[in-house]
Amino acid sequence: xxxxxxxxxxxxxxxxxxxxxxxxxxxxxxxxxxxxxxxxxxxxxxxxxxxxxxxxxxxxxxxxxxxxxxxxxxxxxxxxxxxxxxxxxxxxxxxxxxxxxxxxxxxxxxxxxxxxxxxxxxxxxxxxxxxxxxxxxxxxxxxxxxxxxxxxxxxxxxxxxxxxxxxxxxxxxxxxxxxxxxxxxxxxxxxxxxxxxxxxxxxxxxxxxxxxxxxxxxxxxxxxxxxxxxxxxxxxxxxxxxxxxxxxxxxxxxxxxxxxxxxxxxxxxxxxxxxxxxxxxxxxxxxxxxxxxxxxxxxxxxxxxxx
Ligand code: 13P
Ligand code: SF4
Numbered sequence: 001x002x003x004x005x006x007x008x009x010x011x012x013x014x015x016x017x018x019x020x021x022x023x024x025x026x027x028x029x030x031x032x033x034x035x036x037x038x039x040x041x042x043x044x045x046x047x048x049x050x051x052x053x054x055x056x057x058x059x060x061x062x063x064x065x066x067x068x069x070x071x072x073x074x075x076x077x078x079x080x081x082x083x084x085x086x087x088x089x090x091x092x093x094x095x096x097x098x099x100x101x102x103x104x105x106x107x108x109x110x111x112x113x114x115x116x117x118x119x120x121x122x123x124x125x126x127x128x129x130x131x132x133x134x135x136x137x138x139x140x141x142x143x144x145x146x147x148x149x150x151x152x153x154x155x156x157x158x159x160x161x162x163x164x165x166x167x168x169x170x171x172x173x174x175x176x177x178x179x180x181x182x183x184x185x186x187x188x189x190x191x192x193x194x195x196x197x198x199x200x201x202x203x204x205x206x207x208x209x210x211x212x213x214x215x216x217x218x219x220x221x222x223x224x225x226x227x228x229x230x231x232x233x234x235x236x237x238x239x240x241x242x243x244x245x246x247x248x249x250x251x252x253x254x255x256x257x258x259x260x261x262x263x264x265x266x267x268x269x270x271x272x273x274x275x276x277x278x279x280x281x282x283x284x285x286x287x288x289x290x291x292x293x294x295x296x297x298x299x300x301x302x303x304x305x306x307x
Contacts, residue, residue, distance in 0.1 A: 007271040008035040014278035020057035023049055026220035027240040027266040028061050042221035043115050044130040050074050051303055063265045065091045067285040068119045072295045079285045082273035086265045088116050093175030094154040096120035110141040111151045119287045122295035128302040131204040132219035134162045142168040161204045179261045180205035183238050188213035191236050191258050202238035227251055
């Protein structure tokens with residue numbers, strides 16, 4: 001703890017020197033989340049904050065697609081990521097060329113793309129979504145385009161979960177989150193048997209039978225709000241492991257139990273490499289301006305939708 005306290009103090013000093021903000025995702029470890037994050041939240045919240053912030057430098061305490069999204073929304077700012085290897089299995093599942101093929105196969109249908117994608121995929125997109133607004137975005141796109149089907153890529157499970165909540169037809173892709181696809185309905189059944197009173201919350205990137213067996217499905221921010229609002233005695237968060245640690249800090253008395261999976265990409269970000277990132281101004285994330293311009297339209301449309 002003394003080492004972490006020193007690092008936290010050093011990072012907070014460096015932030016002021018560099019005119020930097022740290023945008024930290026809910027899956028960051030608690031030392032980052034509670035110690036140095038200026039803004040913490042889900043993918044949607046981080047994107048909105050990137051658009052709003054007037055700092056010169058954004059340090060993305062998250063994964064690469066999040067840093068690209070920040071750069072797309074704030075082209076004049078320097079966007080840094082502490083480790084360039086912080087990727088995402090969903091973002092790696094599809095390329096811009098794939099999207100062009102899908103569009104050729106389904107001409108006239110809008111392309112809705114999860115923010116967990118690279119900038120070249122966003123550049124082929126009509127509007128982005130996150131797990132917090134996917135149903136709203138799909139319904140908006142169907143109405144705007146005057147169609148009854150939309151393309152929703154690349155998360156197969158998110159697409160199925162959205163399809164269960166709307167009459168709009170969904171054309172999906174086969175991408176998966178390597179963290180959430182590993183949860184099973186048997187995990188939920190085991191928790192129900194062991195802790196009959198516990199409330200079970202699952203992320204929409206989980207398989208559909210996991211969500212069907214859970215009490216609530218929502219983005220990481222929606223899970224936080226649910227726990228903060230209802231303060232259940234016992235809660236199971238079917239998602240990345242740091243979520244429970246981070247939320248627990250704000251809701252004393254709630255017991256967090258049950259399985260979780262680590263995201264190896266999120267876990268590449270540490271206090272040490274955040275400190276180094278601010279000292280050496282590394283690693284800068286850039287997006288070619290023509291690509292960024294096309295991607296910006298898709299991200300900004302999402303950001304501009306009413307809450
Ligand atoms: P949200 O924070 O938008 O729920 O996304 C979770 C996730 O897996 C981001 O990588
Ligand atoms: Fe990607 Fe899943 Fe990790 Fe989020 S948790 S960054 S979706 S691999």
